[in-house]
Amino acid sequence: MTYVIHGATGAQGAPVVAALTAAAKSVTALTRNPDAVVDGARVVAADHSSTEELTAAYRGADAVFVHLPVVSEDDRRIHAHHIVAAVRAARPARVVFSTSGAPIDADTAGAAAMLVSGLAEVGVSHAVIAPTFYLENLLMPYVVDAVRERGVLPYPIRADFPASWASHLDIADAVVALFDRPDITGVVTVGQYPAITGPDLAEAFGARFGKSVRFEPITPEQFRSSVAPLIGEDPAADVAAFYTAMSTLPDRSITAENSAQKLLGITPRTTGRWLADIGL
Template sequence: MTYIVHGATGAQGAPVLAALTAAGLSATAAVRNTAAVQSHPAVAVDSTSADSLVAAYTGADGVFVHLPVGSPEQQMAAARAIGEAATRARPGRVVFSTSGFPIGVPGQEGPGDVLLGLLAAGGVSHAVLAPKLFLENLLLPVVVGPAREEGVLPYPLREDYAVSWCSHLDVADAAVALLTDTSVSGTIGVGALPALLGADLAAGFAGHLERDVRFSPVTPEEFGRQIIPMFGEAGARPVIDSYVWRATQSGEVIDTATSAQTVLGLTPRTVGQWLRDLGL
């Protein structure tokens, strides 16, 4: 049994590749540059070329997909190519992670919606993983640095903003479950229940670092000024805008009925468990 993993050298794909291997399954990395993959079989793909993807998907038991980082136009091109390729190649299963981007918003048809529409129209067995925010965001130097050095965890969310945070490791666990069990379909929320406040994040870091840590909300604009030198204006702007939007919301909490806890029997890691699993 062979499973294809998109972005297998990246933050979200690499844990899926590792989790499939740990489960005793054959996993192949679908990447632009196969030389970057040393420990697993790899296939070169262009995520915007259906023909390239058909060659990779043909004969596969499953495919893990998340849209590559890029402009909306680039993501839309990838969504169309992946959907077309899956319909033509007909892998046994496709599991798509939204990576926290919204889907199913009335009046809006984003890349994720287009991909899912193509999979459904093509009759491809598929399921969706819908995380909210990734704990790995807290490893940005501008966030984890002050936590370690000053006992302050700065992040652009209000103190009362509850989020079903999850880690890439949690998504990987759920992806393996959905790739290997085609009886489950629909959209599965991945994240903490009850949802976590900033103070909960700080408490997790405090326990791991063995020092007092407090949460400190910062504005999206202040956060943006800190990350633009790392990602550039074009890369940072969508991130900044997403936190401007969050400032208008009450929180981001997954539905218990469709959560990985309820549907798959999987419990996401606590902040402390996640930090320990990363070996930080």
């Protein structure tokens, strides 16, 4: 069986590639860098903005893992359009899409919602992985350096805001499971359940670092200015808008009914387990 993985050298795609190659699966690693080397995989350079290149990569695939890059929302919509067009043309046997935490409600005009509705219209077998917040966000220098230097974990959510945090490793576990479970379609939520709060995160970091760590709520604007040098001004503005919207909600918890725990028998890592697994 042949598996095509978007962003194969990136934070989300690389763990999926690693899990598949470890199981001796045939993997096609999609990347924008034609000179990239991915152990155990065939590398194919494909541009998200080219239906033709994506179609060629998808054709004959048993499964494709898709997630949208961290660029401006306008560019993400363009990418979503070409991905759906390529799936329509190539008709891979199975598609698994991670929303990366973006909203996918029917009345949302965002790229993730556009891609979900497009896959449904095409009619190929597919599942949608819906995480809430990524634990890897806490590895950004602005956050983890504050933990190390000041014993503070800063993040743009309220201290009493429960969320179902998940790691990229948890997403990879769900992707690999869904590749083998074409009977599971629709949305699968991935994250810690029951949900945890910012102080819970700080406690886990403190236990790992062997020091007292407290949670510090910051504003979306503070977060925007901290991530802009890493991801660019437009994506950073979109991130800030996302957290501003989150501030109006009571929580961002998954529900048990469509969770990976129930549907796939997979329990996402605790924050402490994740920290240990990445060797921080």
